[in-house]
Amino acid sequence: MKILRSYKLYSFGHRRIIILAAWFAVVAACGFTLKNTAAFEDFLSGFVGVQHMVIPCVLSIIALNGTLLANSPNQSNFGYKFFRSLPNAEKHFRRAVLGGNIISLLETAFVAVVGSFYLESTLMLMFSVVVSVVFLSIMNFVTYVENYFVKLVLLMVTIGFAGGIVGFFGEQEVTASDDVVLYALIACAAVYAGSLLYVLLNSKKFTRKERKK
Amino acid sequence: MESIISASGLVKSYSKFTLGELDFAVPKGFATALIGANGAGKTTLIDILCGVIHANSGEISYFGEFTDPDSPAVRERIGYCAAAGFFPTNWKAKNIASSFEIAYKNFDRGNFARICDELGVESHLAKKQLPMYKLSDGNRMRTALAAVFARETDLLILDEPGSTLDPLMRDRLCDKFREYLDRGDGEKSIIFSTHNIADMENATDYAVFMGNGKIIETGFVDDLKEKYIIVRGDPENFPAARELLLSYSVNSTTFEGLAYAENSEKLRLLGAVTERPSLQTLSVGILKYAEGKR
Numbered sequence: 001m002k003i004l005r006s007y008k009l010y011s012f013g014h015r016r017i018i019i020l021a022a023w024f025a026v027v028a029a030c031g032f033t034l035k036n037t038a039a040f041e042d043f044l045s046g047f048v049g050v051q052h053m054v055i056p057c058v059l060s061i062i063a064l065n066g067t068l069l070a071n072s073p074n075q076s077n078f079g080y081k082f083f084r085s086l087p088n089a090e091k092h093f094r095r096a097v098l099g100g101n102i103i104s105l106l107e108t109a110f111v112a113v114v115g116s117f118y119l120e121s122t123l124m125l126m127f128s129v130v131v132s133v134v135f136l137s138i139m140n141f142v143t144y145v146e147n148y149f150v151k152l153v154l155l156m157v158t159i160g161f162a163g164g165i166v167g168f169f170g171e172q173e174v175t176a177s178d179d180v181v182l183y184a185l186i187a188c189a190a191v192y193a194g195s196l197l198y199v200l201l202n203s204k205k206f207t208r209k210e211r212k213k
Numbered sequence: 214m215e216s217i218i219s220a221s222g223l224v225k226s227y228s229k230f231t232l233g234e235l236d237f238a239v240p241k242g243f244a245t246a247l248i249g250a251n252g253a254g255k256t257t258l259i260d261i262l263c264g265v266i267h268a269n270s271g272e273i274s275y276f277g278e279f280t281d282p283d284s285p286a287v288r289e290r291i292g293y294c295a296a297a298g299f300f301p302t303n304w305k306a307k308n309i310a311s312s313f314e315i316a317y318k319n320f321d322r323g324n325f326a327r328i329c330d331e332l333g334v335e336s337h338l339a340k341k342q343l344p345m346y347k348l349s350d351g352n353r354m355r356t357a358l359a360a361v362f363a364r365e366t367d368l369l370i371l372d373e374p375g376s377t378l379d380p381l382m383r384d385r386l387c388d389k390f391r392e393y394l395d396r397g398d399g400e401k402s403i404i405f406s407t408h409n410i411a412d413m414e415n416a417t418d419y420a421v422f423m424g425n426g427k428i429i430e431t432g433f434v435d436d437l438k439e440k441y442i443i444v445r446g447d448p449e450n451f452p453a454a455r456e457l458l459l460s461y462s463v464n465s466t467t468f469e470g471l472a473y474a475e476n477s478e479k480l481r482l483l484g485a486v487t488e489r490p491s492l493q494t495l496s497v498g499i500l501k502y503a504e505g506k507r
Contacts, residue, residue: 005315006315008311008315009311009312009315009316078301079298079299079300079301079302079304080265081260081263081265081295081298081299082295082299082300082301082312084264084265085263085264085265085288085293086288086316086317087285087288087289087316087317088285088316089264089283089288090283092316208267211264211265211266211267212266212267212269213266
């Protein structure tokens with residue numbers, strides 16, 4: 001509850017979740033309507049395509065960056081003086097970053113749940129989830145990169161790679177053993193856990209450093 | 214004199230500007246104006262006092278008991294408002310109310326709605342609210358002030374609260390200051406920076422003059438008005454009066470300057486006219502004096 005309150009303090013992210021849920025509901029409704037028609041194949045190829053990868057990724061950027069920019073004097077439109085002057089500002093910041101991660105994971109979960117309705121290939125679904133989570137990990141790792149341009153380039157390059165890889169595999173008949181899928185998931189979870197620890201453990205150091213500038 | 218905030222050895226260095234070393238005390242129960250030219254260090258000082266930035270060295274004492282500007286106990290008791298862009302520009306009044314409710318224990322939504330109404334801006338109860346970026350600078354400041362006044366605090370620290378307000382609203386702000394101090398019965402204090410010295414004079418009890426990162430004069434306004442005088446005279450008397458003037462301006466028809474009140478008799482003998490300064494004329498004279506000494 002505290003995490004969500006701190007996240008709300010920074011980003012007011014509930015609207016984002018509502019829009020995302022509504023969007024997926026429309027997609028789900030289209031899928032159910034087209035299920036036994038000739039158009040379903042076309043629907044599936046669109047569903048598996050890049051947009052499902054990009055949308056949660058882009059939303060993840062917004063979810064986390066709204067929080068992070070709020071502490072940066074480089075982006076004065078985000079009210080950094082207000083956030084820095086709050087009681088327990090450092091705790092709120094740390095919790096809000098965690099909140100941003102939770103929202104982003106929820107977005108990825110939306111993709112997985114809706115995808116599981118239609119996709120016969122579990123591999124494809126797992127792959128989407130893995131790439132989303134890896135993306136989120138990179139987002140966490142670049143959190144404290146000071147140069148906003150460098151940060152943006154890193155993120156956009158990642159999105160490009162993610163989109164390209166998913167697009168490529170979407171057109172191939174790819175198979176993998178259960179072990180490979182399992183290892184991929186474990187590796188992905190480990191990278192993500194590391195990134196989350198990194199971003200949370202450094203949040204206090206970051207806010208202190210910003211205040212000393 | 215009991216102080217609400219005191220600082221010793223306060224220094225903040227940037228590549229092209231250094232604030233300090235500052236040693237000062239702000240009296241409890243009064244409204245204190247930070248007065249200085251652009252770039253004098255007023256905002257930097259306010260940011261340090263409110264924990265937005267950290268000083269390189271020095272110590273600050275809050276309410277006579279705390280020394281950590283990041284302490285939640287200190288921040289709960291301070292109402293702070295920055296000069297421009299205090300809130301994210303996409304926020305509306307309802308977002309401000311929600312944030313204050315999350316962040317502060319002493320925020321009252323009812324008070325916020327009432328004060329917004331008093332100051333003539335939309336509150337969180339308005340049906341269609343505009344985001345900050347669509348409001349004028351003055352209305353943004355009014356909304357921020359309403360949020361600050363809606364909390365139960367012991368000290369207000371406001372950066373240029375009057376600069377974007379119209380004269381009528383500045384007058385109302387002075388009334389709000391007085392109400393706040395009266396309600397505190399000597400326990401509440403205000404620190405604010407201002408360039409609109411004439412309009413804010415009614416709200417100022419104590420003044421801290423700053424120039425080039427240093428404090429150049431402090432004191433109760435009434436005492437300072439006893440300490441200094443404004444001097445006027447014909448230009449032919451100026452050369453003789455010059456050495457008694459702290460700062461001056463001279464043209465073909467007259468000269469005007471600031472001098473210590475103890476020199477008033479000598480200046481009168483030189484044919485000059487002396488008068489008690491207003492806070493505005495006093496400020497101009499003192500700031501010119503500081504600039505001339507640089």
